[in-house]
Amino acid sequence: MKISIELVVLGLVSLPGAIAWGQLGHYTTAYVASYFVSNSTEAYLKDLLGNNDDDYLAGISTWADDFAHRDEGEYTGGWHYIDAHDHPESEDCNVDYKRDCKKDGCVISALVNMTELALNSQKSEEDRQFAVKMLVHFIGDLHQPLHNEDIAQGGTQLSVKWQGDEGKLHKVWDTLIPEKFTEHLHSSQNRRALEWAQELAGEISNGKFAAEKDSWLKDFDPSDSFKTVLKWSNEANDFVCDNVFIDNYEPSQIKGKELSKKDYYDQASSLVEKQIARAGYRMAAWLDEIARNNWHGQDNSEL
Numbered sequence: 680m681k682i683s684i685e686l687v688v689l690g691l692v693s694l695p696g697a698i699a700w701g702q703l704g705h706y707t708t709a710y711v712a713s714y715f716v717s718n719s720t721e722a723y724l725k726d727l728l729g730n731n732d733d734d735y736l737a738g739i740s741t742w743a744d745d746f747a748h749r750d751e752g753e754y755t756g757g758w759h760y761i762d763a764h765d766h767p768e769s770e771d772c773n774v775d776y777k778r779d780c781k782k783d784g785c786v787i788s789a790l791v792n793m794t795e796l797a798l799n800s801q802k803s804e805e806d807r808q809f810a811v812k813m814l815v816h817f818i819g820d821l822h823q824p825l826h827n828e829d830i831a832q833g834g835t836q837l838s839v840k841w842q843g844d845e846g847k848l849h850k851v852w853d854t855l856i857p858e859k860f861t862e863h864l865h866s867s868q869n870r871r872a873l874e875w876a877q878e879l880a881g882e883i884s885n886g887k888f889a890a891e892k893d894s895w896l897k898d899f900d901p902s903d904s905f906k907t908v909l910k911w912s913n914e915a916n917d918f919v920c921d922n923v924f925i926d927n928y929e930p931s932q933i934k935g936k937e938l939s940k941k942d943y944y945d946q947a948s949s950l951v952e953k954q955i956a957r958a959g960y961r962m963a964a965w966l967d968e969i970a971r972n973n974w975h976g977q978d979n980s981e982l
């Protein structure tokens with residue numbers, strides 16, 4: 680699909696205070712996905728979501744955050760992450776579903792559950808709409824390493840420095856790295872997301888990610904959403920050991936350190952770039968299966 684910048688910009692609303700990949704990250708993953716879904720998926724989702732514009736996915740990509748902040752949606756607050764009780768301080772990163780998913784759910788159970796709901800033709804259109812809005816958000820969240828980690832509550836309780844100011848490690852990864860990385864683009868978040876997605880779609884199609892994009896789907900198994908999400912969660916969690924807490928920035932050392940410096944920022948931002956691209960590309964594959972009603976063997980027994 681070709682997205683016209685001019686058409687999109689005006690329709691977008693600014694939603695402050697997102698708890699996960701900031702708005703920039705979520706909009707960008709959603710726009711990347713809209714480049715790669717099939718034409719029939721696009722038509723199906725535009726109809727289901729009641730939005731015929733190019734922002735049909737981006738426009739709903741942060742809705743799950745708003746919902747979690749409302750009383751009626753409070754029960755979904757824990758669906759945005761999984762608190763892996765591993766040990767990054769000893770270079771030991773892993774996600775164990777039984778150990779780590781709370782009773783009220785986590786990003787893994789939520790993705791499986793929402794996939795099942797999106798596919799259930801017995802359910803109302805409103806329910807399936809809800810499910811797709813959740814999926815578009817959670818596939819993004821799943822790719823933020825610190826959404827797959829318990830330490831200091833996913834880094835939300837760990838103070839670091841960013842360009843001289845104090846901030847939390849979680850926010851650095853959610854928002855500040857993506858924003859710095861895209862400084863060369865438009866200053867409005869929405870337009871910036873669209874421009875960034877265009878760049879990333881180019882890198883995926885015939886740029887630096889072209890050779891590896893097929894490998895991004897090697898664990899994608901439409902017969903088993905649970906297994907697929909668990910693999911992707913473990914992959915993102917590995918980056919907690921490899922990219923969040925690097926040498927000299929181990930959990931015991933990172934407090935108060937400046938993270939916008941080259942030695943930390945360069946490796947962190949190239950991972951963020953890849954995770955955003957990968958999340959969008961995988962989201963497209965996931966939504967294609969939903970639109971074709973092609974997930975099979977959905978099995979909630981593992982939850």
Ligand SMILES: *[C@@H]1O[C@H](CO)[C@@H](O)[C@H](O)[C@H]1NC(C)=O
Binds near residue numbers: 680718
């Ligand atoms: C998808 O739609 C675009 C225009 O919206 C068209 O150019 C393209 O040929 C279509 N692709 C397929 C496979 O039908």
Ligand SMILES: *[C@@H]1O[C@H](CO)[C@@H](O)[C@H](O)[C@H]1NC(C)=O
Binds near residue numbers: 793
């Ligand atoms: C699945 O989603 C439904 C609808 O939102 C919710 O009531 C239920 O608690 C969820 N189940 C799990 C295991 O998360």
